[in-house]
Amino acid sequence: MRFxxxxxxxxxxxLPLISAQKVISLAGDAWTLSNPSLNISVPAxxxxxxxxxxxANQVIGNPxxxxxxxxxxxxxxxxxxxxxxxxxxxxxxxxxTWLQFDGLDTFTSISFCGQHVASTNNQFRQYxxxxxxxxxxxxxxxxxxxxxNFGSAPNIANAIAAEPGQETWPYGVQQVYEFxxxxxxRKEQSDFGWDWGPAFAPAGPWKPAYxxxxxxxxxxxIRNSVVDIYRQGQLNNLPPDQTKPWVVNASLDYFGSxxxxxxxxxxLMDLDNNTVMSGxxxxxxxxxxxxxxxxxxxxxxxxxxxxxxxxAQTLYYMTIDLVATxxxxxxxxxxxxxxxxxxxNESPISDAQLAQGIAPGxxxxxxxxxxxxxxxxxxxxxxxxxxxxxxxxxxxxxFDSVVDGNxxxxxxxxxxxxxxxxxxxxxxxxxxxxxxxxxxxxxxxxVNPEFLDNVFQEADYNVRRVNHHxxxxxxxxxxxxxxxxLILVNNSAPEELxxxxxxxxxxxLDTLLPAVFGNSHSxxxxxxxxxxxxxxxxxxxxxxxxxxYYNLTPGSVYGETDFYNYDPSVLYNDTAFPIGRFSNxxxxxxxxxLQSWRTQVSEADLHFNSSTVLLRDHHNPxxxxxxxxxxxxxxxxxxxxxxxxxxxPIPNKTDSFSAWCHATQIFQADLYVxxxxxxxxxxxxxxxxxxxxxxxxxxIWVAPTWAGIEYDGRWKVxxxxxxxxxxxxxxxxxxxxxxxxLSVWVTSDLWDAATGTATFTWYDWSGxxxxxxxxxxxxxxxxxxxxxxxxxxxxTDILKDYDLTNVVMHMTVEAQGSLPNDNTTRIFRHDNWxxxxxxxxxxxxxxxxxxxxxxxxxxxxxxATSGVAAWVWLDYPSGSVLNFxxxxxxxxxxxxxxxxxTVKSDSTNGAWIDGVTVESLYNQTLST
Numbered sequence: 047m048r049f050x051x052x053x054x055x056x057x058x059x060x061l062p063l064i065s066a067q068k069v070i071s072l073a074g075d076a077w078t079l080s081n082p083s084l085n086i087s088v089p090a091x092x093x094x095x096x097x098x099x100x101x102a103n104q105v106i107g108n109p110x111x112x113x114x115x116x117x118x119x120x121x122x123x124x125x126x127x128x129x130x131x132x133x134x135x136x137x138x139x140x141x142x143t144w145l146q147f148d149g150l151d152t153f154t155s156i157s158f159c160g161q162h163v164a165s166t167n168n169q170f171r172q173y174x175x176x177x178x179x180x181x182x183x184x185x186x187x188x189x190x191x192x193x194x195n196f197g198s199a200p201n202i203a204n205a206i207a208a209e210p211g212q213e214t215w216p217y218g219v220q221q222v223y224e225f226x227x228x229x230x231x232r233k234e235q236s237d238f239g240w241d242w243g244p245a246f247a248p249a250g251p252w253k254p255a256y257x258x259x260x261x262x263x264x265x266x267x268i269r270n271s272v273v274d275i276y277r278q279g280q281l282n283n284l285p286p287d288q289t290k291p292w293v294v295n296a297s298l299d300y301f302g303s304x305x306x307x308x309x310x311x312x313x314l315m316d317l318d319n320n321t322v323m324s325g326x327x328x329x330x331x332x333x334x335x336x337x338x339x340x341x342x343x344x345x346x347x348x349x350x351x352x353x354x355x356x357x358a359q360t361l362y363y364m365t366i367d368l369v370a371t372x373x374x375x376x377x378x379x380x381x382x383x384x385x386x387x388x389x390x391n392e393s394p395i396s397d398a399q400l401a402q403g404i405a406p407g408x409x410x411x412x413x414x415x416x417x418x419x420x421x422x423x424x425x426x427x428x429x430x431x432x433x434x435x436x437x438x439x440x441x442x443x444x445f446d447s448v449v450d451g452n453x454x455x456x457x458x459x460x461x462x463x464x465x466x467x468x469x470x471x472x473x474x475x476x477x478x479x480x481x482x483x484x485x486x487x488x489x490x491x492x493v494n495p496e497f498l499d500n501v502f503q504e505a506d507y508n509v510r511r512v513n514h515h516x517x518x519x520x521x522x523x524x525x526x527x528x529x530x531x532l533i534l535v536n537n538s539a540p541e542e543l544x545x546x547x548x549x550x551x552x553x554x555l556d557t558l559l560p561a562v563f564g565n566s567h568s569x570x571x572x573x574x575x576x577x578x579x580x581x582x583x584x585x586x587x588x589x590x591x592x593x594x595y596y597n598l599t600p601g602s603v604y605g606e607t608d609f610y611n612y613d614p615s616v617l618y619n620d621t622a623f624p625i626g627r628f629s630n631x632x633x634x635x636x637x638x639x640l641q642s643w644r645t646q647v648s649e650a651d652l653h654f655n656s657s658t659v660l661l662r663d664h665h666n667p668x669x670x671x672x673x674x675x676x677x678x679x680x681x682x683x684x685x686x687x688x689x690x691x692x693x694x695p696i697p698n699k700t701d702s703f704s705a706w707c708h709a710t711q712i713f714q715a716d717l718y719v720x721x722x723x724x725x726x727x728x729x730x731x732x733x734x735x736x737x738x739x740x741x742x743x744x745x746i747w748v749a750p751t752w753a754g755i756e757y758d759g760r761w762k763v764x765x766x767x768x769x770x771x772x773x774x775x776x777x778x779x780x781x782x783x784x785x786x787x788l789s790v791w792v793t794s795d796l797w798d799a800a801t802g803t804a805t806f807t808w809y810d811w812s813g814x815x816x817x818x819x820x821x822x823x824x825x826x827x828x829x830x831x832x833x834x835x836x837x838x839x840x841x842t843d844i845l846k847d848y849d850l851t852n853v854v855m856h857m858t859v860e861a862q863g864s865l866p867n868d869n870t871t872r873i874f875r876h877d878n879w880x881x882x883x884x885x886x887x888x889x890x891x892x893x894x895x896x897x898x899x900x901x902x903x904x905x906x907x908x909x910a911t912s913g914v915a916a917w918v919w920l921d922y923p924s925g926s927v928l929n930f931x932x933x934x935x936x937x938x939x940x941x942x943x944x945x946x947x948t949v950k951s952d953s954t955n956g957a958w959i960d961g962v963t964v965e966s967l968y969n970q971t972l973s974t
Contacts, residue, residue: 068137068259069267072192076131079250081124093434095151095250096126096196109431110646110747113661115244122225122247123198130192133257136181140259143181144301145192146269147173149253152233153197159184160191168232169252170464170485170504174269174301196249199237203227213492215546216539219531221488223664229489232500235461236428241665241682242635242742242751246431253466258301266302266368268377272510273364275385276568278342281585283570285389288416292343292385293567296327296366297336299510300377304332307371310339314348315363322348322362337368343385350415351384351516353454354477355774357867360384361474361516384474384516389413390570392579392605404734407602408579408594410627411736412455412479412519417866420729420795420831421479421737422772423448423455424754425631428462428746438468443759443927443950444744445472450929450948451754451765452772455479457575457630457739460525461487464508473517480517481630481739483575484508484558486524490531493552501553505561513566520570521562523554527574528595529608547595555589563590575630578605603733606630608741609721614689617717620724620780625733629725633741633752634689635665635682636714636764637707641924642756646748652703655683662749682750689713693884695967705969708763712917712967714752715767715934722771723778726793730833740768759927759950763919766933775828775874777804777836777859781882786842788880792826792859793833800874801827802861804836810852811889813913813939818853820844828861841882852889854914855880856938879936885916890968893937897964906930906945908964910937916967920945923961926952937966 072092079090079099088103100106100121109118136143145156145163152169155162161180166173184190206212207227220229224239225247239245258267274295280286296310310327327339349360362385367378391409400406412421429444430436448456456473458465460483473480484505491497512518527550535546554573562571572579573593581594598604607624608631616622623632637643643652651658665682690696690709693716697705718740728735745753754764771778775794781787794800805823808816824836837857845853858877864870881888893915898907908918915937920930927950937943952958 068140068261070133070135070257070259072130072133072255072257078129080127080129084124090128091434092128092251092255093149093253094128095248095252095432095434097121097246097248098250098432098434108646109246110244112647112651113658115246115662118246122200122245122249125195125197126249127193127195128251129194132188133190133192134187136187136190136257137259137261140178140261141265142176142178142260142302144258144260144267145175145177146256146258146267147251147253148255149251150194151196151249151252152199152231153202155195155197157193158191159189168500168504169234170232170508171500172270172507176301194251199231199233199247199249200225200227203231206230213494215490216535216542218538219490219534229491232485232504234428234463235485235487235489236746237431239664240461242427242749242753243664243746244431248432250434252433260302263374264376266300266304266376268298268300268368268379270299270507270510271366271379271381272297272565273366273381273383273514274566274568275383275514276566277387280387280567282563282567283390283392283580283583283591285391285393285413285416286387288387289345291345292348293340294343294364295338295340295567297338297510297565298366298368298377298379299336300368301335304334304337305370305376308332308337308376309369309371310337311367311369312341313365314343315365317361317363319363327366348385351386351474352477352867353414353419353479354449355452355454355865356414356417356419356477359475359477381514382471382474383514386415386516387413387568388479388516388519388570390520390572392572392583399734403732405601405603405732407599407604408627409734410579410605411734414479417797418736418831419454419797419866420726421455421628421739422795423453423457423479423739424743424768425739425741426456426458426480426743429744431746433463433466436466438472440759441469441472444755445476445478446948446950447755447759447761447765447929448478448743449476451769453478453768455481455519455737455739456743457481458483459487459742460485460522460575465512467512470512470515470517474515478517479519480515481520481522481575482512482518483522484524486527486553488526488530490535490546490550491553493549498553498557502557502561505558506565509561509565513569518569520572521558522571522575523558523573525575526608527554528578528593529574529576532595551593555591555593559589559591576606576608603627606737608632610634612685614685614692614713617689617693617713618720618781618783620720620782623721623724625728625735627733627735628737629721629735630737630739631741632718632721632738634714634717635686635750635752636710636762637686637750638745638748638756639760639762640704640707642748642758642760643707644924645758654703654706659683659750665750686710686713686750692886694886695890695969696886697969708919710750711763712934715763718764719767719771722768723776723780723793726771726776726795727778727780727791727833729793729795729831730791730829736831761929761933763917763934766930770876770932770935773874773876774865775800775802775859775861775863776876777857777878779855779857779878779880781841781880783882786840788837788839788841789835790837790857790880791833791835792828792861794828794861794863795831796863797830797866798864799827799829800861800863801825802859802874804857804859806837807856807938809854809856809914809939811854811914812891816848816853818844818848845882849889850882851887853882854888856936877936879916885967888916890916892968893966895964895966897962899959899962903944904946906947906962907942908937908945909942910939910966913939915941918943918964918966921963921965922958923954925954926958928952928958
């Protein structure tokens, strides 16, 4: 026996190790991609997709360059065949031979030795086929060729939609992007376009494939498995008893012939290969497809796994052996896992909570190992339109930026693809919780039996595949279903709402919920992001969840919220933001940096409102760019223009495209900061708000989007600003422009009380301190995961004798406290700024920024030698990707900040340091 891994850095990274018989990986370059009608035949790779192999052979240009999003549509409208070289090394003595495909995108007809094997129609399923009889009838080794014909997904989706009697939906319900009818097929929905990404609808063998041969001594092959770790007596969606022992349930999915009487053994080891426990599993049950058993681990015998900033990420290896009655090991699986409970608590607000001042209604927050915590993070979208080129290195860099940005949770957005194992492995290591979703979004879906069976097989496979990862935080049925799709039905055809609610529940409760609850006691499930949560949860019913929908009681608070408002006057307007228990999506788009634009767009097209820039902006009110109406693409540009012109000094759009791009990023960051401040303050208000995940973490390409990290890993202003406002203890102003009501609050996400001092200093923009009659400092104490007000005043009183365009307040907080699971007393510092008028009206002065670099400390130093410096920005040239320890900050008069950095990649051999520049909103740039 030997351990099976997959070719390719991403596929091989910490895969569950499976000992097998004779497994021939089909990964590699021994493939051909062809389309006879187009007279195309080129060398190809597996895993891959047609666009990638055509690009590698110079049949097409870079799919991401210029307007190739539109120019290459012909690739998606055609069929493509991947044909292997003759497969060598196959044994004639095997008792059976199988083909295993871990991912085929999407519609295929498979042949082996010239004989039809099967057809497939789901990108997200694992397929396995017995080809023993085909192989035995095959001629010479030269005939042992595998061919996979991939049909055009857009064509097939349209054909399904045109079938007689096919389901239709009321007008305006289905969100159409570049290609229509995506909801009829089980393919990555964003492949058909989205308002932040391109539409390539790729096809190909996007995951590894194998030939597996079995024999008498080793007659089975483990194709998939699940390990479920939970507290004894635990039920999904309910907080468990943290004193109970752990239950470890393992189930192995196999094909082949299992000998009678087989059993399971296990070994639990730490990462130093020290055995923690071992033995036989109890309650072993064998079927013709699975073997299941369990064991218990006493409470306290293993260390807990915690998310980033909340404790250590302790991991273990567990090996599960499938053993014959002769004590011979037939097969084994090794998985790296952790011990933790993670629960989405949606239970009714208790009497004890009411006594604390929490508003009635239902909870909606996460609990890790029995502890409430504040979830800080963002939304993760597909990192590339072509998954085969998503590498471990790229994701490691991205996830480092997540942790560096003080985030502990990512919502893995529905309508992309299920995350590969290596992505969960990285999240396990770094302590990033992954709120994961099934691949349904912004549409209603068919409910015919064939579709539902296909979906269940997809969900069952993926739930089992990733359940052992401690980073897995939640399964959600899909994106914007209850809060958008059902509302659109009610708006368009209210008389049909009962029918579509029934269909919605058929898919997202009757089909997907059993795939989760039938495989895991450890993971919560919610049918939709966003929703008002469940109305009741009763495990004596076949389907335990009854959704609340709009059965709401006035004065009560339910569920989680999302928020988008493209009227830029919403900035600083707290009354516009929704009040809920959790915020899972909110945002505004911005332009990428000039450095990133240059990697995918020609220099001639990089100017304000160029046609190429407009057409790469896929945001418009109807939810995407329809290729028949390119003019709609100006909407996103108009919204960003309006925002900058309303709030900031306007860069010269003709002379400085780069400055214009940067200005849109400042508005984006400003808006997100104000909203995150608002949500975090809610942790100490009656709505007891315990999470904010902004839209979105990263880019899928270079274009105007909601991302905080650009395609190559470069941080926008947003990611730096979010890092700052996600610090453990923050101070923030809240201002009502109409009334002049100004308050300042300190917010803490620490698990224990903290004490400290808040200070307030008023300046004019030139840097002179102002003798404003207001509080200068306040001592405070703050409870666990809480907020406290440290200033309450009215600008109509304290600033009545001042020009509001020439007043700015600097506020700071210094607090003593300790991190979760760490009793060490620490000092937490944060500062913030308040200006009562828009910065476009402020009497900004040149802060005369000075920038220096120390070869000894390897740090930069920035000093404001005159006046207040707003939105100080260190920029660096192309050829490297790095992040500064802080950026996009403000400096007080004569203020100095020393700044370190982390290099993620560098092709300049360190020369980038000489190209670092600094600027502020005043817009003067200095080089080092």
